Amino acid sequence: MSKIKLAEFQGRFKQLLLSPVIEADANDFLGLIQEHYSDDDDFIEAKLRLAIYRNNVIHSLMTALGELYPVVKRLIGDDCFNHAARKFVRNTPPAQAALVFYGQEFSEFIKTFTPCIELEFLADVAALEFFVNQAYHSGDSVLFDPATLSEVAPEQLGNITFSLIPSVTLMRSDWPIDSIWHENLKVQPELVDLSESQPCSLMVYRRDMQVEVVNLDPNCFLFLSRLQQGLPISVAWSEAVGDAKKQGRELPDHELSSMLGYLFGLSIFSRFSLSSEY
Template identity: 30%
Template sequence: MRPAGRSNSSRYTMLLAELQDAFAAAVAGGEGEALKSWIVEGGVKVDRRLEVYRNNMHHNLREALRGVYSVVEQLVGKAFFDGAASRYIDSHPSASGDLNVYGGAFPAFLQHFPPAAALAYLPDVARLEWALHECLHAADHPPLELVRLEQVPIESHAALVFRLHPACRLLSSSFPVLRIWEWHQTCGQRDGMLDISGEGGHLLVRRSGDTAECCALAEADLVLLHAMSEGESLAAALGRALGADPGFDLAGSLLRHVAQQTLVDFRVAASTASGSTPCG
């Protein structure tokens, strides 16, 4: 690609960034008129050249979605999935050259995609698949050493602010999405029909070694971890958990999540106000 038919004084009036933006917009489906004077056809029309780029881009993005949402595709079939993916790509252009970060809004798209309206569980299955995908590609973090916690004075416990491992995600659904997902991992060795009846639940999705796994969570555990993920203090997070379950065992929950590397770091925030929920 080079400027065609322009004088030396005007060849560089379009900055490189502007040229790149125009090319990206044209490949994404916009007008290519702004590029025509910058492209030497060489026997191939500019529109045709852009169409080749456009088709390649759509193919790559569609295959990226297919790689993440394999269970969604199994649920709806290849033709339906390809159609939904194409609609999504048209309305959600990629903002990065890294295909691993593309597709995070696909679950929300499916929730408002009229042809999928009869499959109410589909968006939550997609959310689970995206959570698994994110956990696989998230950064690593060293485990939290219990000796650090032991060194925190008791009077500062309420002000502890924990950090979740970057490769952890929390998910709630009114549908049995984990059962649906697991049923589609059997590589054709399935007995009977998939039963999607029954209640949903709460899940902790996390990376374990080179794979991602799902663990069922009680509601109070979910509430605690969600509050921590939003930067709330231990006292505030405990208050929320006790609201979900007055008999919640904080000590047992903390030990479990530190041992499982759900919680990997902490800091001591400013002093909490008097009257905060005790954390003993």
């Protein structure tokens, strides 16, 4: 019998490690390793040894997912989470070995995971946890000092664009997911009232080494979203005024300076530059 080809061995082994059932695939694979098994016990033993690798792969990835999504895990309980995680890990194994980037698709997955289908906020909580993880590992950055703006001529102030530090992510939800997240990091969480609509406009970022989740004023969220696109202050502001109007809110011009001051206080800008495009 010719020797097993490495590519074939690795392809079949991978399939078997991720497959939900061991039976049919295993016979095939074990035949590749060894031509004959002397008796049934010998064959069962080989399957059990193969199962050690299957367990190692699936359980190590389930553990990693649990560490990435501690709040989702707490909300639905260990049993339900493990059920979801086992299915997710088999369907969506990591593409890269560095697991700090793993699990982005878990939010989409949990949205359609039948046992959790009535927890409509769960997918947004999962998305928030993913952004928290990304912020935790994101690159360090120098911070912009607002005092340096004094070098800019007053007529140029509207042309200023800002670069945000790499950890910043903006997300909206129809549910108070920031409260759900904060409470479920505590040993004894308070109940979060979901009886009324409480949409939130969140910014996830890392302040020095600590990840923060800030519930922004909805208008401030719109303005910051425009600044994040690289628009100069004056353009970002007029776009935000239009965006607010579409959502049925006023954004009076006199709020610009206080809103900028508030954003400067959050330490989320790394540098500014002067745009000549507008």
